[in-house]
Amino acid sequence: MNGGKRKVCANCGKSYIEGDKYCRYCGAPMGQPEYIDDTIECIYGPPPVKRVHVCKKCGFRWETGLMIDNERWCPECGGPAPGVEVEAE
Numbered sequence: 001m002n003g004g005k006r007k008v009c010a011n012c013g014k015s016y017i018e019g020d021k022y023c024r025y026c027g028a029p030m031g032q033p034e035y036i037d038d039t040i041e042c043i044y045g046p047p048p049v050k051r052v053h054v055c056k057k058c059g060f061r062w063e064t065g066l067m068i069d070n071e072r073w074c075p076e077c078g079g080p081a082p083g084v085e086v087e088a089e
Contacts, residue, residue: 020075024053027073051083 008015011028020030048065055061057079064071064083074081 014070017075022073022075022078024071024073024075024081027078029078053081053083055079055081 009023012026014025055074060076
């Protein structure tokens, strides 16, 4: 994966999965110049919550299990895709 470096959105600096066409956090198209991260991430926060996202534009579906879910945009088409909390199994 890019020489061991994590791939990040050039617009907002959030990590993305190889193959995403649009950022899940800010909706920017992928493949832009590299983002330089000079911040420190906090490891504390609420426990992870499972959420299901379904794009309102193209119907693409994915799940997340993040502490704070700020994915708002579809990685396939860039359309709006709010997450819905689901019960833990």
